[in-house]
Amino acid sequence: MHKLYVVMVGLPARGKSTLAKRICGGLKEEGVEAKIFNNGELRRILYGANSTDADFYNPSDLDHKKAREQIALRNLARAKAWINNQGMVAVLDATNASRERRRIITQTLSDHPILFVECVNEDTMLQDICIARKTSLPEFANYTKEDALANFLKRIHYYESIFEPLSEEKYWLRVDSTANRILEERALDGSPYYPAIRQILVDIPAEDLYLARHGETEFNLEGRIGGDPLLTPKGLSQATALATHLRHTRLDWVFTSTRRRSHQTAAPVLQDRHDVHTLAMPEFDELWAGSCEGMRYAEIREKMPEVSKGRNANKYNYSYPNGESYRMLHNRVKKGLCRALFLAGGSPILIIGHQAINRVLLSLFLRCHEEDIPYIFIPQNEFYHISVSLRRKVFERIPYN
Numbered sequence: 001m002h003k004l005y006v007v008m009v010g011l012p013a014r015g016k017s018t019l020a021k022r023i024c025g026g027l028k029e030e031g032v033e034a035k036i037f038n039n040g041e042l043r044r045i046l047y048g049a050n051s052t053d054a055d056f057y058n059p060s061d062l063d064h065k066k067a068r069e070q071i072a073l074r075n076l077a078r079a080k081a082w083i084n085n086q087g088m089v090a091v092l093d094a095t096n097a098s099r100e101r102r103r104i105i106t107q108t109l110s111d112h113p114i115l116f117v118e119c120v121n122e123d124t125m126l127q128d129i130c131i132a133r134k135t136s137l138p139e140f141a142n143y144t145k146e147d148a149l150a151n152f153l154k155r156i157h158y159y160e161s162i163f164e165p166l167s168e169e170k171y172w173l174r175v176d177s178t179a180n181r182i183l184e185e186r187a188l189d190g191s192p193y194y195p196a197i198r199q200i201l202v203d204i205p206a207e208d209l210y211l212a213r214h215g216e217t218e219f220n221l222e223g224r225i226g227g228d229p230l231l232t233p234k235g236l237s238q239a240t241a242l243a244t245h246l247r248h249t250r251l252d253w254v255f256t257s258t259r260r261r262s263h264q265t266a267a268p269v270l271q272d273r274h275d276v277h278t279l280a281m282p283e284f285d286e287l288w289a290g291s292c293e294g295m296r297y298a299e300i301r302e303k304m305p306e307v308s309k310g311r312n313a314n315k316y317n318y319s320y321p322n323g324e325s326y327r328m329l330h331n332r333v334k335k336g337l338c339r340a341l342f343l344a345g346g347s348p349i350l351i352i353g354h355q356a357i358n359r360v361l362l363s364l365f366l367r368c369h370e371e372d373i374p375y376i377f378i379p380q381n382e383f384y385h386i387s388v389s390l391r392r393k394v395f396e397r398i399p400y401n
Contacts, residue, residue: 003083003112004193006091007105010119011163012156013130015177018345019119019201020093025346026200026390032088032193037079039094043071044139052139054154059162072101076108083112089193097163106169115188115197116172118165123178126342131156175201178342179335199390204364205341208348210246212383213358214261215239219294220380226286226293231264238381241401243268245383252347253277255340257284262352269350279343283336286354290323315374326356326374333360358384366395 006023008016020036027034043051047067050056056064072094079090096102096116106114121127134140135148143151166172171188175181180202188194215235219227231239246269254270256262258280270276292300292307301308310318319325340349353361359376365386368376381401387394 002192003087004089004188004191005079005083005109005112005114006089006197007096007102007114007116008091008093008119009096009102009116009166009172010121010177011095011097011159012152013127013134014119014121015130015342016095016119017093018342019117019175019177020091021346022205023117023197023200024089024091027089027193027196029390029392030196032196033086034089034091035079035082035087036091036093037075037082039071039075039092042075042078043068046071046074049139049142052143052151054151054158057155057158059158069101069104072104073108076105080109080111095159095163097159099164099168102169113171113188113191114169115191115194116166116169117197117201118172118174119177120174120183121176121178123339126178126339129343173198173201179338180204196390203390204337204388205346206365206386206388207346208250209341209386210249210251210348210350210383211358211361211386212242212265212350212352213355213378213380214259214265214352215242216380217261223296223298224294225297225300226289228259229261231261235261235380236264238401239265240268241381242383243271245398245400246350250348251276251350253279253340253344253349255284255336255349255351256280257286257353257357258282259285259354262354265352266350269352277343279340281336281339283332283339284351284353284357287320287326287329287356288324289320291321292323314371316370326360327370329356329360333357334364337361337364362386362395365393 008020010016024034024036055061058064075092079092083090096105102116131149131152135152140148166174172186173182174184176183182198182201215231215238217229217231217235219229221232242265251273254266254276256266263280270278292304307320316326319328340351351361355378358378359373362376362384363373365388382397382399385394385396385398
């Protein structure tokens with residue numbers, strides 16, 4: 001019978017636990033009995049507050065080093081006992097930063113193949129948010145915000161001093177955990193789980209994604225493009241209707257663009273949601289029309305006929321003078337989506353975007369032809385609900401007034 005250990009590798013705040021949960025959840029959806037074994041959870045049980053101090057992770061402190069090794073060995077024993085009973089895939093969630101530690105793992109878990117998964121995260125904004133989230137955990141309750149941050153950064157420094165990337169291990173994957181990309185691999189041929197794990201790593205995960213467009217603006221009424229206009233009374237009413245419709249819907253994160261119309265639409269949704277995280281992301285700003293910003297479509301047709309002709313001929317690839325095309329939007333919108341989903345960690349999110357932005361966001365899930373993307377319907381009184389996994393893909397367009 002095929003069984004497998006998946007061993008996470010990476011510095012703190014690089015997305016290991018988020019990725020471990022995705023791997024475990026994806027395999028379970030495939031009918032595979034999978035379970036996560038987290039060193040940190042065991043550490044907190046065994047050592048409590050004493051293990052929060054950064055010096056617990058000092059590689060030069062032999063007593064603390066021995067304690068960490070005992071935690072690791074105990075967690076390995078738990079995983080081994082489980083997998084040799086009813087389990088199929090055990091996911092070991094820890095830094096496993098040094099080759100020395102990984103050699104111990106390889107020697108201890110010699111009964112079944114081991115796939116090491118190294119998480120890379122070079123996105124400093126996401127690192128900062130992840131670190132802030134780590135330092136708000138209950139184990140830092142007795143620290144000030146500043147002391148908790150300094151303590152955790154010191155812990156990261158200790159891990160950085162011993163970190164060695166994967167290279168000598170038999171089977172491994174190196175993954176950009178914020179962009180859902182496999183950077184390098186040494187394939188585990190013959191495993192029935194390996195193809196599924198690879199797909200889990202590269203798919204854009206969305207358990208509950210709500211995608212709305214801002215309400216009606218002054219520019220919408222005047223037939224103008226771009227700019228930073230405010231909502232009309234009707235647009236404010238649409239924002240209230242969206243909030244009313246979603247009032248019983250769980251939302252852990254709300255992402256907006258940096259534009260006022262996006263913020264105004266989000267305001268009623270956030271009014272009584274004091275625990276919801278919010279973030280304005282420039283990646284979700286509307287397509288930049290360059291020299292045509294703020295102009296009426298009729299005015300462009302009259303004064304710049306070559307622009308209208310070019311966009312009519314190839315709307316996806318055509319760039320406004322000094323502006324953007326739909327093709328240019330793709331990378332920044334995808335980066336924004338991956339950032340948002342990484343931060344949410346599988347929890348429900350709402351993105352309040354713009355017409356072109358939401359078209360590109362939908363295209364990342366719908367896999368439609370490029371030339372069709374500029375014509376996806378993005379109304380101002382309906383939202384999309386998206387739920388995507390290995391086996392299930394749901395796309396709903398839901399009216400809210």
